[in-house]
Amino acid sequence: MANLASLSDSHVAELFGEFSKIRLSPKLERTDWLNSPAQFVEQLSADLWITHQLDDFRAAATKYAEHLSTAVASEPPPIPRLGITVIGQGVTSSEIPLFRNFDLTVHISAT
Numbered sequence: 001m002a003n004l005a006s007l008s009d010s011h012v013a014e015l016f017g018e019f020s021k022i023r024l025s026p027k028l029e030r031t032d033w034l035n036s037p038a039q040f041v042e043q044l045s046a047d048l049w050i051t052h053q054l055d056d057f058r059a060a061a062t063k064y065a066e067h068l069s070t071a072v073a074s075e076p077p078p079i080p081r082l083g084i085t086v087i088g089q090g091v092t093s094s095e096i097p098l099f100r101n102f103d104l105t106v107h108i109s110a111t
Helices: 002-006 010-018 036-050 055-070
Strands: none
Touching: 010 036, 036 055
């Protein structure tokens, strides 16, 4: 949101202009998307598909996502992480759950 607030009106119009060309059905416009977001997304996908606007929506979303990924720097995790999974070759089944110790935290210190 901070990134959007920092943009000029013309830049916002450029970023979201393709979205403004998408036309939704009146029924979809009346959907209570705030309280039922999953249902809205499902109905939106169907509406975009039926009205042949899915490619236009994807192009607009990709353009915005590319802008956002370059404008907002991703932060590295506060501590480095490493995940390793070892599965025995030829194992066809096991009575032991694969990730039974998933919550186990191991700290390795390089000194």
